[in-house]
Amino acid sequence: MIHFKVNGKDQAVDVTPDTPLLWVLRDSLGMTGTKFGCGTAQCGACCVHLEGEAVRSCVTPISRAADKSVTTIEGLSPDLSHPLQRAWLDEDVPQCGYCQSGQIMAAAVLLREKPKPTDTDIDDAMTGNICRCGTYQRIRLAIHRASEYINRGAAR
Amino acid sequence: MNQILNVSRRRFLQAGAVAGGTLMLGVYIPALARSSRFAVDEAEAAKDFSPNAFVRIGEDERVTVIVNHTEMGQGAYTTVPMLVAEDLEADWSKVGFEGAPVAPVYNHTVYGVQMTGGSSSTWSEWERLRKAGAAARMMLISAAATTWSVKPESCKAEKGFVVHAESGRRLSFGKLVDAASKLAPPQDVTLKDPKDFTIIGKPTKRLDAKEKTDGSAVFGIDVKLPGMLVATVARSPVFGGKVKSFNAEKAKAIPGVRHVVQIARGVAVVADGFWPAKLGREALEIVWDEGDLANLDSAEQGRAYAELAKGPGAVATNNGDASAALAGAFKIIEAVYDLPYLAHAAMEPINCVADVRADGCDVYTGTQFQTIDFGAAVEESGLKPEQVKVHTTLAGGGFGRRAVPDAHFVREAVQVSKAIKAPVKIIWTREDDTRGGYYRPRSYHSLRATIDTNGMPAAWHHRVVCQSFMAGTPFEGAAIKNGVDDTAVEGARDLAYAVPNLHVDWHMAPGGVPTLWWRSVGHSHNAFVVETFIDELAHAAGKDPFEYRRGLLAKHARLKGVLELVAEKSGWGSPLPAGQARGIAVHESFGSFVGHVVEVSIQKNGRPRVHRVVAAIDCGPAVNPANIHAQLEGGVAFALTSALFSEITFDKGRVKQRNFHDYPMLRMNEMPHVESHIVPSTDKMGGVGEPGIPTVAPALANALFKLTGKRLRSLPIRPGDLT
Numbered sequence: 001m002i003h004f005k006v007n008g009k010d011q012a013v014d015v016t017p018d019t020p021l022l023w024v025l026r027d028s029l030g031m032t033g034t035k036f037g038c039g040t041a042q043c044g045a046c047c048v049h050l051e052g053e054a055v056r057s058c059v060t061p062i063s064r065a066a067d068k069s070v071t072t073i074e075g076l077s078p079d080l081s082h083p084l085q086r087a088w089l090d091e092d093v094p095q096c097g098y099c100q101s102g103q104i105m106a107a108a109v110l111l112r113e114k115p116k117p118t119d120t121d122i123d124d125a126m127t128g129n130i131c132r133c134g135t136y137q138r139i140r141l142a143i144h145r146a147s148e149y150i151n152r153g154a155a156r
Numbered sequence: 157m158n159q160i161l162n163v164s165r166r167r168f169l170q171a172g173a174v175a176g177g178t179l180m181l182g183v184y185i186p187a188l189a190r191s192s193r194f195a196v197d198e199a200e201a202a203k204d205f206s207p208n209a210f211v212r213i214g215e216d217e218r219v220t221v222i223v224n225h226t227e228m229g230q231g232a233y234t235t236v237p238m239l240v241a242e243d244l245e246a247d248w249s250k251v252g253f254e255g256a257p258v259a260p261v262y263n264h265t266v267y268g269v270q271m272t273g274g275s276s277s278t279w280s281e282w283e284r285l286r287k288a289g290a291a292a293r294m295m296l297i298s299a300a301a302t303t304w305s306v307k308p309e310s311c312k313a314e315k316g317f318v319v320h321a322e323s324g325r326r327l328s329f330g331k332l333v334d335a336a337s338k339l340a341p342p343q344d345v346t347l348k349d350p351k352d353f354t355i356i357g358k359p360t361k362r363l364d365a366k367e368k369t370d371g372s373a374v375f376g377i378d379v380k381l382p383g384m385l386v387a388t389v390a391r392s393p394v395f396g397g398k399v400k401s402f403n404a405e406k407a408k409a410i411p412g413v414r415h416v417v418q419i420a421r422g423v424a425v426v427a428d429g430f431w432p433a434k435l436g437r438e439a440l441e442i443v444w445d446e447g448d449l450a451n452l453d454s455a456e457q458g459r460a461y462a463e464l465a466k467g468p469g470a471v472a473t474n475n476g477d478a479s480a481a482l483a484g485a486f487k488i489i490e491a492v493y494d495l496p497y498l499a500h501a502a503m504e505p506i507n508c509v510a511d512v513r514a515d516g517c518d519v520y521t522g523t524q525f526q527t528i529d530f531g532a533a534v535e536e537s538g539l540k541p542e543q544v545k546v547h548t549t550l551a552g553g554g555f556g557r558r559a560v561p562d563a564h565f566v567r568e569a570v571q572v573s574k575a576i577k578a579p580v581k582i583i584w585t586r587e588d589d590t591r592g593g594y595y596r597p598r599s600y601h602s603l604r605a606t607i608d609t610n611g612m613p614a615a616w617h618h619r620v621v622c623q624s625f626m627a628g629t630p631f632e633g634a635a636i637k638n639g640v641d642d643t644a645v646e647g648a649r650d651l652a653y654a655v656p657n658l659h660v661d662w663h664m665a666p667g668g669v670p671t672l673w674w675r676s677v678g679h680s681h682n683a684f685v686v687e688t689f690i691d692e693l694a695h696a697a698g699k700d701p702f703e704y705r706r707g708l709l710a711k712h713a714r715l716k717g718v719l720e721l722v723a724e725k726s727g728w729g730s731p732l733p734a735g736q737a738r739g740i741a742v743h744e745s746f747g748s749f750v751g752h753v754v755e756v757s758i759q760k761n762g763r764p765r766v767h768r769v770v771a772a773i774d775c776g777p778a779v780n781p782a783n784i785h786a787q788l789e790g791g792v793a794f795a796l797t798s799a800l801f802s803e804i805t806f807d808k809g810r811v812k813q814r815n816f817h818d819y820p821m822l823r824m825n826e827m828p829h830v831e832s833h834i835v836p837s838t839d840k841m842g843g844v845g846e847p848g849i850p851t852v853a854p855a856l857a858n859a860l861f862k863l864t865g866k867r868l869r870s871l872p873i874r875p876g877d878l879t
Contacts, residue, residue: 023430023431026378027428033372089366089369096504097365097550098504099552131793134792136827
């Protein structure tokens with residue numbers, strides 16, 4: 001049994017230690033917000049936070065998450081209230097939507113580290129996340145907008 | 157096709173029983189395709205007002221539009237409901253969507269099967285769904301008028317209410333559900349005057365954005381059924397190959413592997429989850445009979461295509477006498493082009509869930525081709541049509557890959573589920589998806605043209621060599637006329653530029669590699685060729701590429717219109733920073749007219765850097781301008797990806813590319829700034845999903861020519877092409 005926390009909740013799974021975190025989330029826990037895109041850490045669709053850091057869950061063995069804390073898209077906010085989610089809706093970002101969980105989770109780490117990211121910061125942080133529908137322009141706008149929401153909130 | 161059908165839920169339950177159950181709409185609850193905005197209770201839904209197959213109104217005021225076109229990113233689940241809501245006079249904030257079940261009533265109004273493709277979801281429903289909304293509105297008005305004992309003509313509907321202006325009385329749609337459900341649908345309906353539109357034409361946000369922002373959206377790969385297992389399939393490394401023998405011993409030793417079964421296309425490893433299924437597949441030992449394509453080699457194939465192009469093909473267009481004009485020409489321009497096979501590479505790899513039982517079969521997948529998949533599921537399951545259901549989920553991208561005439565991904569899942577007697581989800585890995593075929597065909601083009609002493613084109617000869625993906629399918633008769641597959645020559649045979657002598661012909665290349673429509677289909681290669689070659693003629697004539705095109709489009713007002721708009725908005729002719737250049741291209745496809753101007757420079761590493769792209773479209777009435785802009789923005793990334801990076805090639809019969817490292821996608825740091833403009837138009841409506849693709853690559857190639865003097869004859873752009 002491997003014990004870890006997902007979105008604040010204790011979980012125990014009986015899988016081989018090399019099983020990627022992605023498949024533990026999706027197949028063992030039934031949490032399908034985190035997506036499978038490439039299986040080789042190239043597309044970012046499977047991005048989740050492990051102890052607050054963005055990781056590619058498709059190449060992260062569950063053994064690495066043992067006794068640690070994982071946050072997925074389902075745990076970002078209970079009600080779409082995270083500044084990134086609000087900004088995503090305001091900019092009407094998604095098209096097919098398949099990559100968007102990973103995009104948002106990658107952007108969340110960026111904004112925590114750089115609350116006022118430049119375009120170059122966004123390029124650096126988001127280049128690991130592929131969107132086949134090509135929503136990059138709106139993702140960029142949404143990250144800037146979320147940054148405004150955060151900084152406006154902080155100024156209050 | 158456009159008649160209003162009486163399929164009120166209660167009546168339908170009875171009718172379904174009488175009709176032998178082939179439709180059974182009334183008992184179908186597509187829970188997995190439903191918007192999470194409205195969790196619908198079956199008993200509650202039975203009380204709803206369902207005047208026809210496309211709309212349902214609840215006592216809680218919610219208006220659910222049943223959408224028969226698959227949502228794969230192109231916005232169908234928002235734009236299609238807008239059509240119903242407009243003529244229903246619905247309150248848009250109460251409108252939701254639901255994916256339609258598979259039934260003849262949901263067949264495409266023009267193509268006759270239930271499917272999503274050809275950039276047709278909006279224009280093909282323009283009349284039918286506004287009528288569906290109008291019929292519901294008339295029934296609600298009639299119900300209110302009866303309640304109030306006034307004439308229906310003295311009432312009107314507005315924003316979710318029926319109003320009697322004289323007396324100031326109002327009743328919400330929800331309050332009228334019961335009374336309206338007892339009425340017969342009207343035989344004739346009156347549609348709104350477009351000048352009174354309050355929803356159509358207004359930029360409208362996506363109805364599916366929320367569930368795509370919190371992880372709750374259900375794509376095919378997310379479907380869960382009780383007792384469901386997960387499978388991967390080992391398929392032949394060479395197209396057309398077959399299993400000779402296999403040893404499953406090591407695969408079965410992997411913990412979690414439950415079954416190993418041979419199916420028509422290979423060997424399936426079924427396990428408790430994807431991970432053991434993948435490990436199990438890796439442990440399989442299979443001997444393949446590789447078949448006829450075991451020696452397929454891209455370089456050799458290219459030479460064979462070039463050889464074919466030397467002789468005349470099946471004639472697609474023959475106006476005037478291009479051969480004679482070329483024989484006595486003042487100046488001849490010639491070029492050959494070689495454009496590669498392309499994979500669709502949707503972010504959601506292909507997958508399908510099937511649950512075959514003794515008395516029924518359910519299939520869950522993000523398909524673009526419901527009728528075909530349904531037929532395949534009936535055939536493979538051996539059950540009766542009324543025992544089989546296909547449930548359409550959201551699709552994580554389609555681009556044509558999920559509309560497959562042979563329904564192979566559905567057949568695989570049904571075969572496995574039937575064999576193991578349990579529900580199964582087959583997941584294709586990214587490598588399976590990249591190497592699994594059904595590509596945009598490779599094409600070879602031979603072009604010859606001549607210009608007269610004024611520089612104007614006098615003759616144009618275009619020969620296309622490529623495979624046909626229509627030959628051998630049920631659509632062959634419709635697609636192939638006089639020996640010419642229209643999907644091979646579309647965008648070439650109908651050259652818009654005024655050329656007195658035009659000849660276009662086609663050679664069907666030998667088959668074997670599975671090919672398919674790929675976002676913008678034949679236009680994706682033909683527009684590249686036509687729009688770079690006309691640029692070459694403009695250069696030979698010493699004319700500005702914009703002015704040259706403009707002078708040749710006198711008979712094509714809409715194409716000329718987008719050409720002028722895109723030139724104006726891009727600042728065509730105005731100075732650019734040193735080291736940058738602009739290129740332009742225009743094209744008609746899927747009933748719409750699109751122009752692009754691309755601004756590019758060359759980076760230190762020799763690779764092009766696209767800075768800005770300006771797009772203009774005339775698609776007729778713009779139902780949802782917000783979605784049109786989104787499609788144009790995203791289309792630029794999709795089209796630049798193929799121009800800059802994409803090719804599928806073969807060595808010893810095997811596809812060389814595997815995953816995103818060798819079949820790369822455009823990324824955030826490479827995304828140019830995109831501006832898009834919509835021509836206000838009341839002309840015939842066209843599509844928006846695909847028309848934004850064809851002109852991006854040629855506009856880029858034309859800009860690169862301006863910058864480097866090099867013409868691109870093949871794609872993707874390779875480092876040596878520009879130096």
